[in-house]
Amino acid sequence: MAQTPSRENGRGPTGEGSGKTHRVVAYLRVSTDRQAEEGLGLDIQQDYIAGYLRKHPDLKLVRVFRDGGHSGSTLDRPALRDLMLLAKEQPFTKVLVAKMDRLARDLFVQLFIEKELLVHGIEVVSVTEGFNTASPTDIAFRQLLGVFAQLERSKITERLLSGRRKKLENGGYAGGRPPTGYKVKNHELVVDEEGASIILRIRKLRMARMSFERIASRLNAEGVKTRNGARWYASGIHRLLRNPVLRGKVKYGTIRDGIHKPIE
Missing domain, CATH: 3.40.50.1390 (Resolvase, N-terminal catalytic domain)
Structure with a gap:
């Protein structure tokens, strides 16, 4: 057990005012x-x-x-x-x-x-x-x-989560980074034309039975970058095309209709 410093050595909670530094x-x-x-x-x-x-x-x-x-x-x-x-x-x-x-x-x-x-x-x-x-x-x-401060912070957190749940239930955008093809405007998802054109092109290549690996290779060879400015990978393209947001949907427990436009 640690010993509490004494007043004489100028240490500890009671040391102030003893004339020592x-x-x-x-x-x-x-x-x-x-x-x-x-x-x-x-x-x-x-x-x-x-x-x-x-x-x-x-x-x-x-x-x-x-x-x-x-x-x-x-x-x-x-x-x-x-x-x-x-x-x-x-x-x-x-x-x-x-x-x-x-x-x-x-x-x-x-x-x-x-x-x-x-x-x-x-x-x-x-x-x-x-x-x-x-x-x-x-x-x-x-x-x-x-x-009381902690209670107030908990109440604020609950209000934010409640608002987010309500927005998702109504098909709205509740925050987070939108996928390629969309941007946020006035707290809502809107189609980003540049990103949407890439989505449409990837879909067309898939319709032509091109593999995800070949699509990634083609986009990289042409200098097309992801929204992060990075290279394309097959797994990323696969994940992107499966995102329900691109179809005008949102996920909240289940997949439901969103209020944003799908990329068509």
């Missing part, structure tokens, strides 16, 4: 590029932490851990793994975050991380929310907020 690290995270653009970027988080450090001269920042493009609902994050490994050596006493959801969005993941850090006498401090994991009152209040 406390070594701290910062943890920054964003899930997506869009999140960074909307004001929660890594640099903004670091600015918040820098402001906090200016008000607390007894804290010395020794390292910054950055996870860019990683979900907050999982523990599988490179910088977080490095932080947790280093915590076992106890070279710092606090982990500073701009907000608690930067540590983890999922409440259970968040609590697991905090508990693991507290075993080594390390507390987590949210510099914008005023929470720290050494205060029982803060812990209880934050857990309550976390429950």
Whole structure:
């Protein structure tokens, strides 16, 4: 069992204010590029932490851990793994975050991380929310907020899934990358003439009893690319022709009529 550092050595949750300099690290995270653009970027988080450090001269920042493009609902994050490994050596006493959801969005993941850090006498401090994991009152209040936040995220997810199911039931396009021959316009599938001409040509070659392998070879020899700009392969052509979307259908449990035009 790990020993909790004592107040005398300037370590642990109760060490602040003892007149010693406390070594701290910062943890920054964003899930997506869009999140960074909307004001929660890594640099903004670091600015918040820098402001906090200016008000607390007894804290010395020794390292910054950055996870860019990683979900907050999982523990599988490179910088977080490095932080947790280093915590076992106890070279710092606090982990500073701009907000608690930067540590983890999922409440259970968040609590697991905090508990693991507290075993080594390390507390987590949210510099914008005023929470720290050494205060029982803060812990209880934050857990309550976390429950409601998680409930709201679950409700949003359910609404999105419900909307997607409803759209599919009505034969509409519910998202995802459309197959060759289609593009998305105003959230609906419309025929892409360039892609549709390739589909019609492949069908004509199949009607002439040409194999999928020979069709792929011909298209590649002529310099015709897939929608990804790649070479054609027999398996891809076979899969494409079997896609019910090309026939004006959608798949939701069973194959049903879609509201988009088939490629004919």
